[in-house]
Amino acid sequence: MTLEVGIIGLGNRGPTYIKTMGPLNGVQIKALAELRPERARQAEKMAHDHGHNPDIYTGDENAWKELCARDDIDLVDLSTPGNLHTKMAIAAAEAGKHIFCEKPLANNLDDARAMLAAVKKATVKHMVGFNYRPVPALCLAKRLF
Numbered sequence: 001m002t003l004e005v006g007i008i009g010l011g012n013r014g015p016t017y018i019k020t021m022g023p024l025n026g027v028q029i030k031a032l033a034e035l036r037p038e039r040a041r042q043a044e045k046m047a048h049d050h051g052h053n054p055d056i057y058t059g060d061e062n063a064w065k066e067l068c069a070r071d072d073i074d075l076v077d078l079s080t081p082g083n084l085h086t087k088m089a090i091a092a093a094e095a096g097k098h099i100f101c102e103k104p105l106a107n108n109l110d111d112a113r114a115m116l117a118a119v120k121k122a123t124v125k126h127m128v129g130f131n132y133r134p135v136p137a138l139c140l141a142k143r144l145f
Contacts, residue, residue: 003027006073006097008064008088009080010034010043013102013129017077018043022050030073033057033064064088068095078102086111089126093118098125 003026007014010032021027029052034040040058047054057063068076068091076092078085082104092099099119105128106112119126 001026004030004072004074005077006031006033006067006070006075007043007077007079008033008067009078009084009102010039011036012079014077014079015043015046017079018046018050018052021077022047022052028052029054031055031057031067031070033067035059035061035063065091068092068097073097075100082107086115089115090118093122093124093126096122096124100127100129102129 029047032054037058040056075098078101
């Protein structure tokens with residue numbers, strides 16, 4: 001089985017996920033969405049370097065909606081600023097997509113609850129990327145113990 005992924009937001013974390021998911025067997029990066037065309041072109045090249053041929057959605061602040069609506073996307077990776085997560089996660093859940101959301105999940109508790117309600121209603125998986133493994137203090141602690 002192949003997990004088909006769409007990544008929204010290609011500024012900071014998006015390229016990191018292309019680099020880490022790109023080489024994985026069983027993962028296919030199908031689409032990328034980014035408001036800034038130059039970032040989208042750079043990310044597209046990076047995806048090509050890992051053997052992926054994603055469709056690109058760019059230049060319009062709502063281009064991400066087309067990515068969410070695709071039938072061939074299983075998981076939407078939200079690598080956008082936190083103030084955009086709520087509307088994107090809800091749209092992805094309503095489209096039946098599993099969601100990987102970069103931190104922060106939401107800017108307030110009401111938004112987080114709305115996201116939770118949407119994923120529960122859609123019966124999709126939703127997770128937040130809180131990866132602290134490379135933090136220097138944790139690396140030191142691991143070496144000490």
